[in-house]
Amino acid sequence: MQRRGWWVAVVLALALGLSLAVGPVLAADEFKIGVITSLSGDLATGGNVTKRGYDLWGKAVNAQGGIQIKGKKYPVRLIYGDDQSQPAQAASAAERLAVQEKVDVVLGPYASGMTLAAAPVLEKYKIPMITGSAESPLIWRQKFRYTFGTIPPVNFTGSAVIKTLAALPGGPKSAVIYGTNDAFSKATAEAFQTTAEQVGIKVLKFNILPPKQDLTPLMSAAKVLNPDLIAFGGHDEELINLVKVLTQLDFTPKALLMHYGVTEPAFIQALGKNANQVLGASVWTGSMQTKGALGWPTAKAYADAAVAEYPKDPADYTQAACSAAGLVFQAALVQLAAAPPLDEAARTKLVEILEKIDLQTFYGRVKFATEGDYYHSNAGLTPLTVQILDGKERVVAPAESAQTKLSYPMTPWNKR
Amino acid sequence: MLALLPQAIIDGVLLGGIYLTVAMGFSLAFGVLHIIDFAVGEWIMLGAFIGLIFTKWLGVDALLSLPVVFVIFAVVGWLLQPLLHRVLSGSRGRPVLMGLVFTFGLALAFRGSALTVFGIFTHSLDTVLSQGSWHLDWGPFFLTVPLIRLAGLVYALAVILGFNYLLKRTDFGLAVRAVAQNKEAAGLMGVDVNRTSAAVYGLYVGISAMTGVFIGAIVSLNAGMGPDLSIFAFFVVVLAGMGYLAGVPWAAFLLGLIQSFFLIYFNPSHVLLALFSILYLILLISPTGMFRKGV
Numbered sequence: 018m019q020r021r022g023w024w025v026a027v028v029l030a031l032a033l034g035l036s037l038a039v040g041p042v043l044a045a046d047e048f049k050i051g052v053i054t055s056l057s058g059d060l061a062t063g064g065n066v067t068k069r070g071y072d073l074w075g076k077a078v079n080a081q082g083g084i085q086i087k088g089k090k091y092p093v094r095l096i097y098g099d100d101q102s103q104p105a106q107a108a109s110a111a112e113r114l115a116v117q118e119k120v121d122v123v124l125g126p127y128a129s130g131m132t133l134a135a136a137p138v139l140e141k142y143k144i145p146m147i148t149g150s151a152e153s154p155l156i157w158r159q160k161f162r163y164t165f166g167t168i169p170p171v172n173f174t175g176s177a178v179i180k181t182l183a184a185l186p187g188g189p190k191s192a193v194i195y196g197t198n199d200a201f202s203k204a205t206a207e208a209f210q211t212t213a214e215q216v217g218i219k220v221l222k223f224n225i226l227p228p229k230q231d232l233t234p235l236m237s238a239a240k241v242l243n244p245d246l247i248a249f250g251g252h253d254e255e256l257i258n259l260v261k262v263l264t265q266l267d268f269t270p271k272a273l274l275m276h277y278g279v280t281e282p283a284f285i286q287a288l289g290k291n292a293n294q295v296l297g298a299s300v301w302t303g304s305m306q307t308k309g310a311l312g313w314p315t316a317k318a319y320a321d322a323a324v325a326e327y328p329k330d331p332a333d334y335t336q337a338a339c340s341a342a343g344l345v346f347q348a349a350l351v352q353l354a355a356a357p358p359l360d361e362a363a364r365t366k367l368v369e370i371l372e373k374i375d376l377q378t379f380y381g382r383v384k385f386a387t388e389g390d391y392y393h394s395n396a397g398l399t400p401l402t403v404q405i406l407d408g409k410e411r412v413v414a415p416a417e418s419a420q421t422k423l424s425y426p427m428t429p430w431n432k433r
Numbered sequence: 434m435l436a437l438l439p440q441a442i443i444d445g446v447l448l449g450g451i452y453l454t455v456a457m458g459f460s461l462a463f464g465v466l467h468i469i470d471f472a473v474g475e476w477i478m479l480g481a482f483i484g485l486i487f488t489k490w491l492g493v494d495a496l497l498s499l500p501v502v503f504v505i506f507a508v509v510g511w512l513l514q515p516l517l518h519r520v521l522s523g524s525r526g527r528p529v530l531m532g533l534v535f536t537f538g539l540a541l542a543f544r545g546s547a548l549t550v551f552g553i554f555t556h557s558l559d560t561v562l563s564q565g566s567w568h569l570d571w572g573p574f575f576l577t578v579p580l581i582r583l584a585g586l587v588y589a590l591a592v593i594l595g596f597n598y599l600l601k602r603t604d605f606g607l608a609v610r611a612v613a614q615n616k617e618a619a620g621l622m623g624v625d626v627n628r629t630s631a632a633v634y635g636l637y638v639g640i641s642a643m644t645g646v647f648i649g650a651i652v653s654l655n656a657g658m659g660p661d662l663s664i665f666a667f668f669v670v671v672l673a674g675m676g677y678l679a680g681v682p683w684a685a686f687l688l689g690l691i692q693s694f695f696l697i698y699f700n701p702s703h704v705l706l707a708l709f710s711i712l713y714l715i716l717l718i719s720p721t722g723m724f725r726k727g728v
Binding site for chain 1: 436437440441444445447448451548553554555556557559563564565566568577579580581582651652653655656657661692693694696697700701702704705
């Protein structure tokens with residue numbers, strides 16, 4: 018009995034210590050920025066790319082003392098909620114950030130499925146969220162009032178690449194299109210399919226697959242159909258597996274198109290010379306000519322800052338869009354001019370400001386659509402077609418942003 | 434599409450080969466040690482990463498790392514087994530459940546550590562066989578056999594034959610089978626139960642780690658690859674009959690063939706639905722596995 022009493026005392030003392038430790042933080046003058054993203058699970062690779070983007074912004078703001086509101090600077094504190102690459106966990110992370118952490122705003126998940134799960138929760142608590150990554154058009158069709166995104170939906174970016182290919186002299190005439198069954202990948206594949214049919218590329222086969230399927234049987238079947246173009250909507254690991262399967266089957270289509278993942282450094286590192294000539298879609302590269310009114314002055318300045326912080330991994334468009342999401346909140350909070358913590362009325366006012374914001378950043382222009390199918394997604398950008406050439410990501414279209422010419426058709430795997 | 438028939442069969446068999454490599458160690462661990470090891474996917478993942486480090490460090494072919502990976506992990510397994518034994522025995526009840534919880538914990542710890550140490554990215558193991566394939570043509574029929582997948586199948590079959598020889602023809606195998614049947618009785622007959630168990634666990638971990646090198650070369654590797662592999666290993670073993678080692682190859686090939694045929698001839702979107710419906714039906718009719726020889 019005596020021993021139990023001793024334990025109760027220890028627990029009480031710990032609880033008291035903990036509450037004292039937490040106490041001063043509650044009273045501190047800072048903006049609490051919740052971040053929901055995939056830090057573990059299948060999508061941890063991309064989730065950590067978003068984390069880098071958000072952290073880089075947080076660090077840059079705090080290096081200047083914070084966000085200036087009525088003459089006083091308030092630093093930002095990023096509070097993470099790991100969605101474990103599962104929608105249900107994204108919803109509970111949102112709930113925790115809203116109820117326990119009482120965050121002022123939220124920077125959103127890496128993947129669309131998780132964004133779709135977190136958005137209704139934040140809608141309930143009236144907390145504005147900007148996702149710097151999610152790209153499924155499904156998000157914007159829901160017309161969430163409190164959810165915004167800095168990357169245009171994938172049906173907008175993905176269709177541009179197909180159009181680029183169709184415009185090539187002797188370009189592809191037939192295609193086999195597959196996508197993985199998650200919100201983003203499915204939307205990517207559907208965008209490829211719709212656009213291909215519009216521009217007169219014959220779609221020989223189109224299917225949505227369960228995640229992480231072995232692709233050998235499918236690509237064996239594709240080899241028989243011998244399409245000019247193979248397009249695949251998926252994430253990094255699946256894209257790497259696809260290229261490996263094609264090399265194992267010794268089948269080289271004239272063009273191989275993926276979307277996100279091609280621009281991740283891991284893709285090139287894992288595949289080496291076989292990554293060359295693979296096509297992807299993007300909205301930003303470090304070589305773009307942009308001028309930032311807030312934060313980093315140019316795309317190059319951002320790319321350099323990113324490499325200084327994370328030397329192994331050059332920034333891709335998702336990372337840039339995440340940092341830009343932070344900048345947009347920063348600009349909106351300055352306009353709101355309300356000191357933290359933000360109450361419900363202030364957060365609703367912040368949404369009105371976000372709807373009107375038109376910001377030039379290192380990432381390009383951010384201007385959220387306020388009606389239609391792209392409601393609250395970024396309508397300020399032009400989609401880019403990128404290709405891996407000599408182990409580097411290069412912009413090949415549109416002409417005004419192109420760094421080099423698109424290489425077509427692909428060199429057979431066994432002649433590389 | 435009939436022209437694709439030989440290809441569908443060979444794709445299925447080669448895919449079955451991958452499942453076989455994943456499942457055979459798992460089945461051995463259950464059959465002999467009565468452990469449902471949910472860390473099998475993580476042993477495979479760690480093996481793949483050690484293979485990757487070795488390959489990059491020495492700049493050699495990934496398949497040359499196989500013996501090194503085997504030795505390292507066999508030793509790790511050998512050293513870990515007494516710990517596992519402590520969890521499974523003693524005064525606590527429900528040893529199978531305790532083993533499950535322990536290996537589940539191991540899996541979480543390994544995955545978390547791998548994420549921290551090796552990072553988040555997906556990698557690929559390079560071997561001279563990565564890119565080659567054999568092409569065969571007979572009139573309207575044709576076949577492409579990727580060499581690395583064929584190597585995976587050969588490896589799987591070699592290990593199965595090796596196991597078979599070890600268990601049926603050697604004194605060590607006799608001891609292993611005795612331990613599997615009845616630990617106390619085996620001990621009374623002069624079998625060193627602890628040493629035999631540690632050797633089996635070491636063998637299982639070493640083989641699983643070598644499997645990792647093949648998986649990394651055939652598809653890819655990352656710190657989060659384990660759980661899917663563990664689940665597939667579990668399905669194969671359940672289908673074969675828990676603890677019935679001889680059933681494992683047939684179950685693995687059946688799963689591979691179902692998957693391959695469905696992907697080629699039916700709607701690929703429903704491949705997992707088909708796979709698990711068939712699995713469910715088989716277990717409904719025969720709960721002790723395809724051959725009614727499991728436990």
